[in-house]
Amino acid sequence: MAEHLHVVAGSEARGPYALDVGPERAGWEYASLRVLELRPGGSHHLATGDTEWILLPLAGACSVLVDGQVIELRGRSGVFASVTDFAYLPRDAHAQIASGAGGRFALAGAKCERRLPARHGPAPEVPVEERGSGRTARTVRNFASAEAFDCDRLIAVEVITPPGNWSSYPPHKHDEAVAGRESVLEEIYHFELTGTGPGYQRVSPSRPGGADLLAEIRSGDTVLVPDGWHGPSIAPPDTPLYYLNVMAGPARSWQITFQEGHGETYR
Template sequence: MWTKESLHICPDPGKSSGKLISIAPAEGMLEYLGFDVHLLKQGEELHSTNDTTETCIVLISGKIGFACDGVPVGQTDYRASPFDRRPWAFYASCKSSWRVTAEADSEIAVCSAPAQNQRKPFMVKPDDVAVETRGTGSNVRHVIDLMPAEKDIADRLLVLEAITPEGNSSSYPPHKHDKDNLPEESRLEETYYYHIEPDSGFAFQRVYNASGDLDVAMTPGDGDLIIVPEGYHPVCAPHGCELYYLNAMAGPKRVWKTTVHPDFLWLST
Protein backbone atom coordinates (compact mmCIF):
# COMPACT_ATOMS: atom_id res chain seq x y z
CA MET A 1 0.00 0.00 0.00
CA TRP A 2 1.34 3.40 -0.98
CA THR A 3 1.53 5.96 1.84
CA LYS A 4 2.42 9.62 2.14
CA GLU A 5 5.83 8.58 3.46
CA SER A 6 6.55 6.35 0.46
CA LEU A 7 5.33 8.84 -2.16
CA HIS A 8 6.87 12.04 -0.73
CA ILE A 9 10.68 11.85 -0.74
CA CYS A 10 12.66 14.62 0.96
CA PRO A 11 16.41 15.23 0.48
CA ASP A 12 18.88 14.97 3.34
CA PRO A 13 18.91 18.54 4.72
CA GLY A 14 22.48 18.19 5.98
CA LYS A 15 24.08 17.35 2.63
CA SER A 16 25.78 20.03 0.54
CA SER A 17 27.16 17.60 -2.06
CA GLY A 18 26.67 14.07 -3.30
CA LYS A 19 23.47 12.13 -3.92
CA LEU A 20 20.41 13.84 -2.42
CA ILE A 21 17.62 11.58 -3.70
CA SER A 22 17.62 8.11 -5.21
CA ILE A 23 14.86 5.76 -6.31
CA ALA A 24 15.37 2.70 -8.48
CA PRO A 25 13.11 -0.08 -9.83
CA ALA A 26 15.36 -2.68 -8.19
CA GLU A 27 14.42 -1.23 -4.81
CA GLY A 28 10.76 -2.07 -5.34
CA MET A 29 9.45 1.52 -5.51
CA LEU A 30 8.63 1.41 -9.22
CA GLU A 31 8.90 -1.11 -12.04
CA TYR A 32 10.35 1.05 -14.81
CA LEU A 33 11.52 4.44 -13.60
CA GLY A 34 14.65 5.47 -11.73
CA PHE A 35 15.45 8.99 -10.55
CA ASP A 36 18.45 10.48 -8.73
CA VAL A 37 19.49 14.01 -7.78
CA HIS A 38 23.14 14.94 -7.23
CA LEU A 39 24.94 18.06 -6.05
CA LEU A 40 28.42 18.35 -7.57
CA LYS A 41 31.09 20.77 -6.43
CA GLN A 42 33.14 22.47 -9.14
CA GLY A 43 35.63 19.95 -10.49
CA GLU A 44 33.76 16.88 -9.25
CA GLU A 45 32.70 14.12 -11.62
CA LEU A 46 29.84 11.65 -11.76
CA HIS A 47 30.09 8.59 -13.95
CA SER A 48 28.22 5.37 -14.59
CA THR A 49 27.90 2.47 -17.02
CA ASN A 50 24.53 1.73 -18.59
CA ASP A 51 24.23 -2.00 -19.20
CA THR A 52 20.47 -2.46 -19.54
CA THR A 53 19.26 1.09 -18.84
CA GLU A 54 19.07 4.41 -20.67
CA THR A 55 19.73 7.72 -18.97
CA CYS A 56 18.72 11.36 -19.35
CA ILE A 57 20.83 13.83 -17.33
CA VAL A 58 19.14 17.20 -16.76
CA LEU A 59 21.05 20.26 -15.55
CA ILE A 60 18.94 21.89 -12.85
CA SER A 61 21.52 24.61 -12.15
CA GLY A 62 25.24 25.17 -12.65
CA LYS A 63 27.44 24.21 -15.60
CA ILE A 64 28.54 20.74 -16.72
CA GLY A 65 30.33 18.87 -19.45
CA PHE A 66 29.19 15.46 -20.66
CA ALA A 67 31.02 12.57 -22.31
CA CYS A 68 29.74 9.20 -23.50
CA ASP A 69 32.04 6.22 -24.04
CA GLY A 70 34.97 8.54 -23.50
CA VAL A 71 33.94 10.95 -26.28
CA PRO A 72 32.88 14.51 -25.36
CA VAL A 73 29.25 15.19 -26.30
CA GLY A 74 29.00 18.82 -25.20
CA GLN A 75 29.21 21.43 -22.48
CA THR A 76 26.42 23.62 -21.18
CA ASP A 77 26.38 27.32 -20.51
CA TYR A 78 25.84 28.37 -16.91
CA ARG A 79 22.28 27.90 -15.68
CA ALA A 80 21.60 30.00 -12.62
CA SER A 81 18.18 28.54 -11.85
CA PRO A 82 15.63 26.09 -13.28
CA PHE A 83 13.21 29.02 -13.44
CA ASP A 84 15.17 30.63 -16.30
CA ARG A 85 13.48 28.26 -18.81
CA ARG A 86 16.84 27.52 -20.43
CA PRO A 87 17.11 23.74 -20.19
CA TRP A 88 20.12 21.57 -20.86
CA ALA A 89 20.06 17.77 -20.96
CA PHE A 90 22.05 14.78 -22.22
CA TYR A 91 21.01 11.31 -23.27
CA ALA A 92 23.02 8.07 -23.06
CA SER A 93 21.55 4.76 -24.20
CA CYS A 94 22.06 1.28 -22.84
CA LYS A 95 25.41 -0.45 -23.50
CA SER A 96 27.31 2.78 -22.94
CA SER A 97 29.20 4.60 -20.21
CA TRP A 98 28.90 8.29 -19.38
CA ARG A 99 30.63 10.95 -17.34
CA VAL A 100 29.49 14.35 -16.05
CA THR A 101 32.08 16.94 -15.06
CA ALA A 102 31.00 19.96 -13.00
CA GLU A 103 32.47 23.16 -14.44
CA ALA A 104 30.77 25.05 -11.57
CA ASP A 105 28.83 23.95 -8.49
CA SER A 106 25.92 22.11 -10.09
CA GLU A 107 22.69 20.29 -9.39
CA ILE A 108 21.79 17.51 -11.81
CA ALA A 109 18.96 15.01 -12.11
CA VAL A 110 19.57 11.54 -13.51
CA CYS A 111 16.47 9.91 -15.03
CA SER A 112 16.72 6.25 -16.04
CA ALA A 113 14.67 3.36 -17.40
CA PRO A 114 15.22 -0.15 -18.78
CA ALA A 115 16.29 -0.20 -22.44
CA GLN A 116 17.41 -2.61 -25.14
CA ASN A 117 18.41 -0.47 -28.12
CA GLN A 118 21.77 1.24 -28.33
CA ARG A 119 21.44 4.75 -29.69
CA LYS A 120 23.68 7.72 -30.33
CA PRO A 121 24.13 10.06 -27.35
CA PHE A 122 22.80 13.56 -27.77
CA MET A 123 22.61 16.95 -26.10
CA VAL A 124 19.49 19.10 -25.65
CA LYS A 125 20.20 22.85 -25.73
CA PRO A 126 17.85 25.78 -25.04
CA ASP A 127 17.56 26.56 -28.76
CA ASP A 128 16.45 22.98 -29.45
CA VAL A 129 13.19 23.21 -27.50
CA ALA A 130 10.27 25.59 -27.21
CA VAL A 131 8.34 26.81 -24.19
CA GLU A 132 4.70 25.78 -24.66
CA THR A 133 2.05 27.57 -22.60
CA ARG A 134 -0.81 25.24 -21.75
CA GLY A 135 -4.17 25.93 -20.15
CA THR A 136 -6.30 29.01 -19.62
CA GLY A 137 -7.46 31.16 -16.70
CA SER A 138 -5.90 29.90 -13.48
CA ASN A 139 -4.83 26.63 -15.10
CA VAL A 140 -1.74 27.99 -16.88
CA ARG A 141 1.66 26.30 -16.95
CA HIS A 142 4.71 26.63 -19.19
CA VAL A 143 6.07 23.31 -20.45
CA ILE A 144 9.44 22.47 -21.98
CA ASP A 145 9.46 18.98 -23.49
CA LEU A 146 13.04 17.71 -23.41
CA MET A 147 12.31 14.25 -24.84
CA PRO A 148 8.99 14.39 -26.75
CA ALA A 149 7.03 11.18 -27.17
CA GLU A 150 6.59 11.76 -30.91
CA LYS A 151 10.36 11.59 -31.49
CA ASP A 152 12.02 8.18 -31.69
CA ILE A 153 14.99 9.13 -29.50
CA ALA A 154 14.72 6.70 -26.58
CA ASP A 155 13.28 3.32 -25.61
CA ARG A 156 11.15 4.32 -22.62
CA LEU A 157 12.11 7.67 -21.10
CA LEU A 158 9.96 10.80 -21.35
CA VAL A 159 11.31 13.94 -19.67
CA LEU A 160 9.94 17.48 -19.40
CA GLU A 161 10.18 20.63 -17.28
CA ALA A 162 7.21 22.77 -16.24
CA ILE A 163 6.78 26.14 -14.56
CA THR A 164 3.45 26.79 -12.80
CA PRO A 165 2.88 30.46 -11.88
CA GLU A 166 1.56 31.33 -8.43
CA GLY A 167 -2.17 30.73 -7.97
CA ASN A 168 -2.40 28.27 -10.88
CA SER A 169 -3.10 24.56 -11.12
CA SER A 170 -1.09 22.08 -13.17
CA SER A 171 -1.49 18.47 -14.28
CA TYR A 172 -5.13 19.53 -14.29
CA PRO A 173 -7.91 18.61 -14.96
CA PRO A 174 -6.96 15.49 -12.99
CA HIS A 175 -5.67 12.87 -15.42
CA LYS A 176 -4.00 9.49 -15.18
CA HIS A 177 -1.84 7.19 -17.28
CA ASP A 178 -1.67 3.89 -15.41
CA LYS A 179 -3.39 1.45 -17.80
CA ASP A 180 -1.74 -0.23 -20.80
CA ASN A 181 -4.86 0.35 -22.91
CA LEU A 182 -3.73 2.01 -26.13
CA PRO A 183 -4.80 3.99 -28.01
CA GLU A 184 -6.90 5.48 -25.19
CA GLU A 185 -4.35 5.34 -22.35
CA SER A 186 -0.75 4.32 -21.78
CA ARG A 187 0.88 3.03 -18.62
CA LEU A 188 3.55 5.44 -17.38
CA GLU A 189 5.10 5.76 -13.94
CA GLU A 190 6.03 9.35 -13.11
CA THR A 191 8.03 11.49 -10.73
CA TYR A 192 7.75 15.20 -9.91
CA TYR A 193 10.95 16.87 -8.72
CA TYR A 194 10.23 20.32 -7.28
CA HIS A 195 11.96 23.64 -6.89
CA ILE A 196 9.91 26.50 -5.52
CA GLU A 197 10.38 30.26 -5.59
CA PRO A 198 10.80 31.36 -2.84
CA ASP A 199 12.50 28.25 -1.48
CA SER A 200 10.47 28.55 1.74
CA GLY A 201 7.29 27.92 -0.26
CA PHE A 202 5.41 24.73 -1.01
CA ALA A 203 3.04 23.09 -3.49
CA PHE A 204 -0.09 21.00 -3.11
CA GLN A 205 -0.30 17.65 -4.86
CA ARG A 206 -2.91 14.94 -4.56
CA VAL A 207 -2.34 11.38 -5.85
CA TYR A 208 -5.48 9.24 -5.92
CA ASN A 209 -7.28 6.52 -7.86
CA ALA A 210 -10.92 5.78 -8.61
CA SER A 211 -11.21 2.88 -6.15
CA GLY A 212 -10.11 5.05 -3.22
CA ASP A 213 -7.40 2.69 -2.00
CA LEU A 214 -4.86 5.36 -2.99
CA ASP A 215 -5.66 8.91 -1.88
CA VAL A 216 -2.77 10.96 -0.55
CA ALA A 217 -2.50 14.76 -0.30
CA MET A 218 1.02 16.19 0.05
CA THR A 219 2.76 19.55 0.37
CA PRO A 220 6.14 19.15 -1.35
CA GLY A 221 8.75 21.79 -0.64
CA ASP A 222 11.83 22.98 -2.49
CA GLY A 223 13.96 19.98 -3.49
CA ASP A 224 11.28 17.34 -2.75
CA LEU A 225 10.26 14.45 -4.97
CA ILE A 226 6.73 13.10 -5.44
CA ILE A 227 6.28 9.59 -6.87
CA VAL A 228 3.18 8.87 -8.97
CA PRO A 229 2.96 5.09 -9.38
CA GLU A 230 -0.66 5.29 -10.58
CA GLY A 231 -3.78 7.39 -10.38
CA TYR A 232 -4.70 11.05 -10.84
CA HIS A 233 -2.11 13.60 -9.69
CA PRO A 234 -3.13 17.30 -9.89
CA VAL A 235 -0.82 20.08 -8.61
CA CYS A 236 -1.61 23.56 -7.26
CA ALA A 237 0.68 26.54 -6.71
CA PRO A 238 -0.40 28.68 -3.72
CA HIS A 239 -0.43 32.45 -3.96
CA GLY A 240 3.16 33.73 -3.74
CA CYS A 241 4.76 30.40 -4.77
CA GLU A 242 6.01 29.75 -8.29
CA LEU A 243 6.57 26.06 -8.99
CA TYR A 244 9.19 24.32 -11.09
CA TYR A 245 8.97 20.60 -11.52
CA LEU A 246 10.92 18.11 -13.57
CA ASN A 247 8.80 15.20 -14.80
CA ALA A 248 10.33 11.86 -15.66
CA MET A 249 8.09 9.09 -17.01
CA ALA A 250 8.62 5.51 -18.14
CA GLY A 251 6.50 2.46 -18.83
CA PRO A 252 6.19 -0.59 -21.06
CA LYS A 253 5.74 1.62 -24.15
CA ARG A 254 7.09 5.09 -24.87
CA VAL A 255 3.66 6.59 -25.51
CA TRP A 256 1.93 9.38 -23.58
CA LYS A 257 -1.85 8.94 -23.60
CA THR A 258 -3.93 10.11 -20.64
CA THR A 259 -7.45 9.71 -19.31
CA VAL A 260 -9.13 12.69 -17.63
CA HIS A 261 -11.18 11.99 -14.50
CA PRO A 262 -14.83 11.70 -15.66
CA ASP A 263 -15.98 14.34 -13.16
CA PHE A 264 -13.72 16.92 -14.84
CA LEU A 265 -14.31 16.27 -18.53
CA TRP A 266 -16.16 19.59 -18.81
CA LEU A 267 -12.96 21.51 -18.01
CA SER A 268 -10.49 22.66 -20.66
CA THR A 269 -6.98 21.27 -20.33
Protein backbone atom coordinates in the same frame (compact mmCIF):
# COMPACT_ATOMS: atom_id res chain seq x y z
CA MET B 1 1.30 4.30 1.26
CA ALA B 2 1.45 8.10 1.61
CA GLU B 3 4.90 7.99 3.22
CA HIS B 4 6.12 5.75 0.40
CA LEU B 5 4.81 8.10 -2.29
CA HIS B 6 6.06 11.39 -0.79
CA VAL B 7 9.88 11.49 -0.77
CA VAL B 8 10.84 14.41 1.46
CA ALA B 9 13.94 16.37 0.40
CA GLY B 10 17.08 14.66 1.72
CA SER B 11 15.39 11.43 2.78
CA GLU B 12 16.71 9.46 -0.21
CA ALA B 13 20.18 11.03 -0.46
CA ARG B 14 23.11 8.73 -1.22
CA GLY B 15 26.73 9.74 -1.76
CA PRO B 16 26.88 12.53 -4.36
CA TYR B 17 23.15 12.22 -5.00
CA ALA B 18 20.75 14.53 -3.15
CA LEU B 19 18.04 12.19 -4.47
CA ASP B 20 18.36 8.60 -5.68
CA VAL B 21 15.05 6.91 -6.49
CA GLY B 22 14.98 3.88 -8.75
CA PRO B 23 12.66 0.94 -9.38
CA GLU B 24 13.66 -0.87 -6.19
CA ARG B 25 12.80 2.13 -3.99
CA ALA B 26 9.68 3.02 -5.95
CA GLY B 27 8.38 -0.53 -6.17
CA TRP B 28 7.99 -0.53 -9.93
CA GLU B 29 9.87 -1.60 -13.07
CA TYR B 30 11.19 1.26 -15.20
CA ALA B 31 11.53 4.88 -14.01
CA SER B 32 14.40 6.44 -12.05
CA LEU B 33 15.46 9.91 -10.95
CA ARG B 34 18.73 11.05 -9.40
CA VAL B 35 19.86 14.55 -8.52
CA LEU B 36 23.65 14.83 -8.68
CA GLU B 37 25.37 17.58 -6.70
CA LEU B 38 28.92 18.50 -7.77
CA ARG B 39 31.25 20.88 -5.97
CA PRO B 40 33.40 23.26 -8.05
CA GLY B 41 35.89 21.14 -9.95
CA GLY B 42 33.99 17.98 -9.03
CA SER B 43 33.36 14.96 -11.23
CA HIS B 44 31.31 11.79 -11.13
CA HIS B 45 31.47 8.47 -12.93
CA LEU B 46 28.18 6.91 -14.01
CA ALA B 47 27.80 3.34 -15.28
CA THR B 48 24.45 3.46 -17.07
CA GLY B 49 23.78 -0.30 -16.87
CA ASP B 50 20.41 -1.37 -18.27
CA THR B 51 19.03 2.18 -18.12
CA GLU B 52 18.97 5.09 -20.56
CA TRP B 53 19.55 8.46 -18.87
CA ILE B 54 19.08 12.12 -19.69
CA LEU B 55 21.49 14.46 -17.92
CA LEU B 56 19.63 17.73 -17.34
CA PRO B 57 21.31 20.71 -15.61
CA LEU B 58 19.12 22.13 -12.85
CA ALA B 59 21.67 24.79 -11.89
CA GLY B 60 25.12 25.08 -13.40
CA ALA B 61 27.05 23.84 -16.42
CA CYS B 62 28.96 20.61 -16.97
CA SER B 63 30.67 18.41 -19.52
CA VAL B 64 30.15 14.70 -20.03
CA LEU B 65 32.46 12.19 -21.68
CA VAL B 66 30.50 9.25 -23.07
CA ASP B 67 31.15 6.81 -25.93
CA GLY B 68 34.34 8.65 -26.84
CA GLN B 69 32.69 12.06 -27.31
CA VAL B 70 32.57 15.10 -25.07
CA ILE B 71 29.21 16.84 -24.72
CA GLU B 72 29.38 20.35 -23.27
CA LEU B 73 26.25 21.51 -21.49
CA ARG B 74 25.91 25.26 -21.02
CA GLY B 75 23.17 24.69 -18.46
CA ARG B 76 21.49 27.57 -16.64
CA SER B 77 21.51 29.48 -13.37
CA GLY B 78 18.38 27.70 -12.13
CA VAL B 79 15.20 25.95 -13.23
CA PHE B 80 13.12 29.15 -13.27
CA ALA B 81 15.66 31.03 -15.41
CA SER B 82 15.36 29.31 -18.78
CA VAL B 83 15.18 26.16 -20.83
CA THR B 84 18.45 24.21 -20.78
CA ASP B 85 20.35 21.92 -23.08
CA PHE B 86 20.82 18.28 -22.03
CA ALA B 87 22.65 15.07 -22.88
CA TYR B 88 21.30 11.61 -23.69
CA LEU B 89 23.37 8.78 -22.19
CA PRO B 90 22.65 5.31 -23.60
CA ARG B 91 22.42 2.06 -21.68
CA ASP B 92 25.58 -0.08 -21.33
CA ALA B 93 27.85 2.98 -21.27
CA HIS B 94 30.29 4.70 -18.94
CA ALA B 95 29.98 8.46 -18.53
CA GLN B 96 32.25 10.93 -16.76
CA ILE B 97 30.44 14.09 -15.63
CA ALA B 98 32.51 17.12 -14.59
CA SER B 99 31.68 20.70 -13.59
CA GLY B 100 34.18 23.53 -13.20
CA ALA B 101 31.87 25.78 -11.19
CA GLY B 102 29.79 23.00 -9.64
CA GLY B 103 26.03 22.63 -9.74
CA ARG B 104 23.01 20.34 -9.52
CA PHE B 105 22.13 17.97 -12.32
CA ALA B 106 19.12 15.70 -12.77
CA LEU B 107 19.56 12.21 -14.16
CA ALA B 108 16.19 11.02 -15.47
CA GLY B 109 16.26 7.34 -16.33
CA ALA B 110 14.27 4.42 -17.69
CA LYS B 111 15.17 0.75 -17.95
CA CYS B 112 15.20 -0.02 -21.65
CA GLU B 113 16.14 -2.51 -24.36
CA ARG B 114 17.47 -0.51 -27.32
CA ARG B 115 20.88 1.14 -27.17
CA LEU B 116 20.53 4.50 -28.89
CA PRO B 117 23.49 6.83 -29.62
CA ALA B 118 24.73 9.37 -27.08
CA ARG B 119 23.85 12.89 -28.20
CA HIS B 120 23.32 16.53 -27.26
CA GLY B 121 19.88 18.13 -26.95
CA PRO B 122 20.30 21.86 -27.73
CA ALA B 123 18.19 24.30 -25.71
CA PRO B 124 16.84 26.17 -28.80
CA GLU B 125 15.33 22.90 -30.07
CA VAL B 126 13.26 22.26 -26.91
CA PRO B 127 9.54 22.79 -27.71
CA VAL B 128 7.91 25.12 -25.17
CA GLU B 129 4.15 24.89 -24.79
CA GLU B 130 1.66 27.10 -22.98
CA ARG B 131 -1.16 25.02 -21.51
CA GLY B 132 -4.41 25.94 -19.82
CA SER B 133 -5.78 29.41 -19.17
CA GLY B 134 -6.49 31.68 -16.22
CA ARG B 135 -5.67 29.89 -12.96
CA THR B 136 -4.68 26.71 -14.83
CA ALA B 137 -2.11 28.39 -17.11
CA ARG B 138 1.40 26.91 -17.01
CA THR B 139 4.47 26.48 -19.21
CA VAL B 140 5.62 23.03 -20.34
CA ARG B 141 9.15 22.45 -21.62
CA ASN B 142 8.88 19.28 -23.71
CA PHE B 143 12.60 18.49 -23.87
CA ALA B 144 12.10 14.70 -23.96
CA SER B 145 8.43 14.26 -24.76
CA ALA B 146 7.57 11.30 -26.97
CA GLU B 147 7.25 13.62 -29.97
CA ALA B 148 10.26 15.87 -29.36
CA PHE B 149 13.22 13.57 -28.65
CA ASP B 150 14.02 9.93 -29.40
CA CYS B 151 14.43 7.60 -26.44
CA ASP B 152 13.58 3.94 -26.02
CA ARG B 153 11.24 4.22 -23.02
CA LEU B 154 11.98 7.51 -21.24
CA ILE B 155 9.60 10.50 -21.37
CA ALA B 156 10.51 13.67 -19.45
CA VAL B 157 9.26 17.26 -19.35
CA GLU B 158 9.53 20.33 -17.11
CA VAL B 159 6.57 22.41 -15.94
CA ILE B 160 6.54 25.95 -14.52
CA THR B 161 3.32 26.85 -12.70
CA PRO B 162 2.80 30.57 -11.86
CA PRO B 163 2.05 31.61 -8.25
CA GLY B 164 -1.36 30.43 -7.11
CA ASN B 165 -2.07 28.41 -10.25
CA TRP B 166 -3.01 24.76 -10.67
CA SER B 167 -1.30 22.43 -13.13
CA SER B 168 -1.65 18.71 -13.86
CA TYR B 169 -5.31 19.61 -14.12
CA PRO B 170 -7.86 18.15 -14.63
CA PRO B 171 -6.68 15.06 -12.71
CA HIS B 172 -5.69 12.32 -15.14
CA LYS B 173 -4.27 8.82 -15.12
CA HIS B 174 -2.20 6.44 -17.22
CA ASP B 175 -2.30 3.14 -15.36
CA GLU B 176 -4.20 0.91 -17.82
CA ALA B 177 -3.38 -0.25 -21.33
CA VAL B 178 -6.42 0.69 -23.42
CA ALA B 179 -5.70 0.59 -27.15
CA GLY B 180 -5.78 4.06 -28.66
CA ARG B 181 -6.86 5.70 -25.38
CA GLU B 182 -4.51 5.11 -22.44
CA SER B 183 -0.99 3.79 -21.86
CA VAL B 184 0.74 2.49 -18.73
CA LEU B 185 3.40 4.87 -17.39
CA GLU B 186 5.12 5.13 -14.02
CA GLU B 187 5.67 8.78 -13.11
CA ILE B 188 7.93 10.86 -10.86
CA TYR B 189 7.35 14.51 -9.91
CA HIS B 190 10.40 16.40 -8.59
CA PHE B 191 9.66 19.88 -7.23
CA GLU B 192 11.49 23.16 -6.70
CA LEU B 193 10.15 26.44 -5.26
CA THR B 194 11.78 29.84 -4.82
CA GLY B 195 10.21 30.35 -1.36
CA THR B 196 9.30 28.24 1.64
CA GLY B 197 5.99 27.16 0.15
CA PRO B 198 4.26 24.92 0.57
CA GLY B 199 2.76 23.78 -2.68
CA TYR B 200 0.41 20.81 -2.82
CA GLN B 201 0.21 17.60 -4.82
CA ARG B 202 -2.79 15.30 -4.98
CA VAL B 203 -2.86 11.65 -6.08
CA SER B 204 -6.21 9.85 -5.69
CA PRO B 205 -7.15 6.21 -6.22
CA SER B 206 -8.38 4.99 -9.59
CA ARG B 207 -8.99 1.53 -8.12
CA PRO B 208 -9.57 0.05 -4.63
CA GLY B 209 -6.36 0.21 -2.64
CA GLY B 210 -4.66 2.43 -5.20
CA ALA B 211 -2.29 5.36 -4.64
CA ASP B 212 -3.72 8.04 -2.33
CA LEU B 213 -1.78 11.16 -1.33
CA LEU B 214 -2.32 14.79 -0.43
CA ALA B 215 1.14 16.23 0.27
CA GLU B 216 2.54 19.60 1.31
CA ILE B 217 5.38 20.15 -1.14
CA ARG B 218 8.60 22.01 -0.43
CA SER B 219 11.66 22.54 -2.58
CA GLY B 220 13.50 19.28 -3.24
CA ASP B 221 10.51 17.04 -2.52
CA THR B 222 9.55 14.23 -4.88
CA VAL B 223 6.26 12.39 -5.42
CA LEU B 224 5.94 8.91 -6.92
CA VAL B 225 2.85 8.05 -8.98
CA PRO B 226 2.62 4.29 -9.57
CA ASP B 227 -1.07 4.53 -10.49
CA GLY B 228 -4.15 6.63 -9.85
CA TRP B 229 -5.50 10.05 -10.74
CA HIS B 230 -2.79 12.68 -10.28
CA GLY B 231 -3.38 16.39 -10.04
CA PRO B 232 -3.72 19.11 -9.28
CA SER B 233 -0.21 20.37 -8.60
CA ILE B 234 -0.82 23.64 -6.75
CA ALA B 235 1.67 26.51 -6.57
CA PRO B 236 1.83 28.70 -3.43
CA PRO B 237 0.22 32.14 -3.83
CA ASP B 238 3.55 33.99 -3.68
CA THR B 239 5.99 31.81 -5.62
CA PRO B 240 6.03 29.73 -8.80
CA LEU B 241 6.20 25.94 -8.67
CA TYR B 242 8.62 23.91 -10.80
CA TYR B 243 8.46 20.20 -11.36
CA LEU B 244 10.36 17.72 -13.47
CA ASN B 245 8.21 14.84 -14.71
CA VAL B 246 9.91 11.51 -15.44
CA MET B 247 7.77 8.80 -17.02
CA ALA B 248 8.44 5.29 -18.33
CA GLY B 249 6.49 2.16 -19.10
CA PRO B 250 6.20 -0.86 -21.39
CA ALA B 251 5.68 1.40 -24.43
CA ARG B 252 6.81 4.98 -25.08
CA SER B 253 3.37 6.46 -25.52
CA TRP B 254 1.75 9.27 -23.50
CA GLN B 255 -1.97 8.54 -23.65
CA ILE B 256 -4.07 9.65 -20.69
CA THR B 257 -7.60 9.54 -19.35
CA PHE B 258 -9.01 12.68 -17.71
CA GLN B 259 -11.13 12.35 -14.59
CA GLU B 260 -14.70 13.36 -15.24
CA GLY B 261 -16.41 16.23 -13.43
CA HIS B 262 -13.62 18.82 -13.72
CA GLY B 263 -14.77 20.88 -16.67
CA GLU B 264 -12.93 21.31 -19.95
CA THR B 265 -9.73 22.95 -18.68
CA TYR B 266 -6.84 21.24 -20.42
CA ARG B 267 -4.01 19.71 -18.45
